[in-house]
Amino acid sequence: MKHIHLFSLAVAALLAASCSDISYEDRLVEEEVGPIVPTTGESRTVLIEDFTGQNCPNCPTATTVVENLEHFYSGHVVAVGIHSGMLGMGTPLFTKEGQEYFLKLGNENLPQPAVRVNRIGEPLCGGPEVQNRLPELVHTYAAQTTPVKISDFTGTVSESDANTYDVNFNISTTQSLDALVQVWVTENDFISWQKMPDGSRNREFRHNNIFRTTLTPIDGDAVSLTEGTAAACHYSLAINNAWTAANMYVVVIVSSKDGEMLQVKRFPLVNA
Amino acid sequence: MRKTLRFAALGLLSVVCCQQLTAQVSVTGSVQSDMMVAPLQDERIGTSEYDNKYFLTNTYVDLMLQSKSVDAGGRFELTQWPMPGFATSPNEDFKGWGVPNLWVKGRLKRVELTMGSFYEQFGSGFILRTYEERTLGVDNSLTGGRAVITPVEGLQIKALSGVQRNYWEHNGSIVSGADVEMSLDQWIKPMKKKGMHLLVGGSWVNKWENYKDKLYSKDPAYSLNVPEFVNAFDARVNFRKGGFNILGEYAQKSQDPNSLNGNIYRTGRAAMLSATYSKKGLSVLLQTKRSDNMAFRSKRNETHSTTSFINHQPAFCLDHTYALAALYPYSTMAEGENNGEWAYQGSLGYNFKKKTAMGGKYGTKLKLNYSLVKPIDYNWHGVDAEGNVNDLLATTDGYGSAFWKWGHDTYYQDLDIQLEKKLSKRWDIHAMYMYQDFNRIIQKHEGHIRSHVFIFEPKWKINNKLTLRGEAQYLYTDHESGDWGFGLLELSVAPYLMFTVSDQIGRPEKTDSYGDVTHYYNFSVTGSHKGHRLQVGFGRTRAGVNCTGGVCRYIPASKGLTINYNYNF
Numbered sequence: 001m002k003h004i005h006l007f008s009l010a011v012a013a014l015l016a017a018s019c020s021d022i023s024y025e026d027r028l029v030e031e032e033v034g035p036i037v038p039t040t041g042e043s044r045t046v047l048i049e050d051f052t053g054q055n056c057p058n059c060p061t062a063t064t065v066v067e068n069l070e071h072f073y074s075g076h077v078v079a080v081g082i083h084s085g086m087l088g089m090g091t092p093l094f095t096k097e098g099q100e101y102f103l104k105l106g107n108e109n110l111p112q113p114a115v116r117v118n119r120i121g122e123p124l125c126g127g128p129e130v131q132n133r134l135p136e137l138v139h140t141y142a143a144q145t146t147p148v149k150i151s152d153f154t155g156t157v158s159e160s161d162a163n164t165y166d167v168n169f170n171i172s173t174t175q176s177l178d179a180l181v182q183v184w185v186t187e188n189d190f191i192s193w194q195k196m197p198d199g200s201r202n203r204e205f206r207h208n209n210i211f212r213t214t215l216t217p218i219d220g221d222a223v224s225l226t227e228g229t230a231a232a233c234h235y236s237l238a239i240n241n242a243w244t245a246a247n248m249y250v251v252v253i254v255s256s257k258d259g260e261m262l263q264v265k266r267f268p269l270v271n272a
Numbered sequence: 273m274r275k276t277l278r279f280a281a282l283g284l285l286s287v288v289c290c291q292q293l294t295a296q297v298s299v300t301g302s303v304q305s306d307m308m309v310a311p312l313q314d315e316r317i318g319t320s321e322y323d324n325k326y327f328l329t330n331t332y333v334d335l336m337l338q339s340k341s342v343d344a345g346g347r348f349e350l351t352q353w354p355m356p357g358f359a360t361s362p363n364e365d366f367k368g369w370g371v372p373n374l375w376v377k378g379r380l381k382r383v384e385l386t387m388g389s390f391y392e393q394f395g396s397g398f399i400l401r402t403y404e405e406r407t408l409g410v411d412n413s414l415t416g417g418r419a420v421i422t423p424v425e426g427l428q429i430k431a432l433s434g435v436q437r438n439y440w441e442h443n444g445s446i447v448s449g450a451d452v453e454m455s456l457d458q459w460i461k462p463m464k465k466k467g468m469h470l471l472v473g474g475s476w477v478n479k480w481e482n483y484k485d486k487l488y489s490k491d492p493a494y495s496l497n498v499p500e501f502v503n504a505f506d507a508r509v510n511f512r513k514g515g516f517n518i519l520g521e522y523a524q525k526s527q528d529p530n531s532l533n534g535n536i537y538r539t540g541r542a543a544m545l546s547a548t549y550s551k552k553g554l555s556v557l558l559q560t561k562r563s564d565n566m567a568f569r570s571k572r573n574e575t576h577s578t579t580s581f582i583n584h585q586p587a588f589c590l591d592h593t594y595a596l597a598a599l600y601p602y603s604t605m606a607e608g609e610n611n612g613e614w615a616y617q618g619s620l621g622y623n624f625k626k627k628t629a630m631g632g633k634y635g636t637k638l639k640l641n642y643s644l645v646k647p648i649d650y651n652w653h654g655v656d657a658e659g660n661v662n663d664l665l666a667t668t669d670g671y672g673s674a675f676w677k678w679g680h681d682t683y684y685q686d687l688d689i690q691l692e693k694k695l696s697k698r699w700d701i702h703a704m705y706m707y708q709d710f711n712r713i714i715q716k717h718e719g720h721i722r723s724h725v726f727i728f729e730p731k732w733k734i735n736n737k738l739t740l741r742g743e744a745q746y747l748y749t750d751h752e753s754g755d756w757g758f759g760l761l762e763l764s765v766a767p768y769l770m771f772t773v774s775d776q777i778g779r780p781e782k783t784d785s786y787g788d789v790t791h792y793y794n795f796s797v798t799g800s801h802k803g804h805r806l807q808v809g810f811g812r813t814r815a816g817v818n819c820t821g822g823v824c825r826y827i828p829a830s831k832g833l834t835i836n837y838n839y840n841f
Contacts, residue, residue, distance in 0.1 A: 003448075018501065020499045020502065020503055020526055021499060021527045021537075022498070022499050022527060022537065024668075025538060025665075026497055027487060027496060027497055027665065027668045028494040028495075028496065028497070028665055028668070029494060029495045029496065029497050030491070030493065030494055031488075031493055031494060031495050033492065033493045057412060057716045058608075060714075064490065065488075065492055068491060068492050068493075069492055072492065072493060108320070108362065109320060125575075126531075126575050127608075128531035128532070128534075128573070128575055129531070129573070129575055130489050131488050131490075131535070131571060132485065132486065132487050132531065132535075133485070134492070135486075135488055135492035135495075155289075157407035163523070181660065193528055194719070195716075196609075197608055198609035198610065198657075199609075199610075199712070199713035199716060199717065199718060200718070201718055217594050237411070263506070267767045
């Protein structure tokens, strides 16, 4: 009798086990991706700041997710890969300005990759957290509107120096406010090494959205915006020999003085 | 956690009161407090900010009441300002204080019932092992109920259910399980007569998690449909006769996509075969294990390296206690792109008898150990040679893996030879040589560190009160990390005091380079009396990894005055 009870328990357990598996065809659930374009007002582009590093083996996982989201939300997501922190230090893509900005997060030992969306909340840390939480965050923030518009961008070679570009753009707003404008420069399609999740080093890794330099102080320039009036901004960019101008972009970020990210836009440096 | 603790406390109080009235109750316990006073910054060794600039401590107070049929106990913990490395921002969940462990256990004839916090292991721990390891900050106890029944001699049945502790909270999932072990020799008389023991066991563990967040595939346009239940099974056979013992064990886990394994649905498997033989003066161990996607956690999106584990995958390597032998410790490979391993271990212990050529006047002990850990074969599904996804659904399988095949490279290898010899009434020596091949992928770096470690430890009993022990260690390697040296002198003044001075010399590891040759000095005085032990020390601690049983924690560099107090009563 006791043996029957034990056997029944075993069978029940096996049945419970067989019921729990998900069949192959049912594993994937299609999600709603892509921006929800507002019917009124200016759509707020999402800013993804990826604090990454060439020595960071989990960073390629995060980078793949970020670049996929850029593709799905084309024009509504701007990503910047800031090579910084313990795993970016001492590598070819590391910059002092990027490190200065990374340290403002308040933790020099922050695990990487560390990804922050629209400068809200704590960064997502680690490949798995980025993979599992970033898509929903981006989808949420991509539906928001903003009073700020960045437009009329031009990037032209300076008349005095072929390696210098004059960068111009306008900022307009539907409500007057005091803001900070940051102007960053990024580069795509740069081949360099990268540590991979299996510990190996991929020497032909294609790096995108690399933070190269800033044309403003790292915290930005103060700008006073008046409703209905466009503020014209002018900057000058000296191209480094290691950079390829045709692959470079200017990222303009406008924030309130409280730190709220109001709008971000990315423009190719070399106008088509 | 609070309701459980209140309930258990009420139960405990009732029990104690009843027992006080009816039977004798013995009280035992312990106090363990590791403290650091006014920790110092030291740029040379790379210290970072401490949680508190005045005082850090990990303190534990255990209390147990025992009587004939009822036991009860609890533990107070103070880790609000923890020792370095236990709560590194942003993962500060270790910080806190309170009574996270409270339990009551009753015994009646053939039944034992536990309510509250408990620890349990099924078989070798492949599907369930909850334990406490303070040096790692690990306490994955379950809080709930457990029953152990021995209906007849030779048959034991366990059943349990509870929620798992995760620092100062409990994970939202429910872990349940059952285990049956039968000693067949109790029922088969000829076996018992011939001194044979045959144990057959089977276990089942289930995790139920109502996971509300989403897991995503490699494509953010698709999330994953995750199973609510994860089931794991274990079967084992253990035969023993005289000095010979053989254990075979197999475990399997159903679909369990989680943050640690890259959100894959692959079935987890582990298999182990272990044989030992021992007789007076001789011991032999041979064992092998293959594990594949067997990390089992009670929280699907857990990312802390040491928390929420339901099971344990042992490392088939010695846990070295000598400083330089433990410089590059092995941790079981069970995540991401390194989700399994083949492990082999062989050990031989032999006593050369006294008054023989090798044994000398007092005898000589020889120990040999060899450990080898290789990756399993990985054939990743749904991606091309460069790792680009070409079939998203196939990537949810993870990988295929030919059972007998090794993957590329070697994770870890070491060969140890130890000699222990009494030279005279007053002199003992212990000598060790170790060759180690450590693949830095274990710590997510590149390359191997291959080293030779030489250790010599003499002990001189000066007189009935004084004993002087020394250690001289040297690690030689071609790797850019460079050689390391270690020296120690320890004077014991029986029965109460011990004075120790040591220095470890080498190049500290920076992010991907090595600093200048640095001294990691340490001075300490230890006093013990009756159940009390107090150690006060000052010095530098090297940044490194502390491992026990294949589970590791990173410890940052630190410098300062340390006080360790233990009391057992």
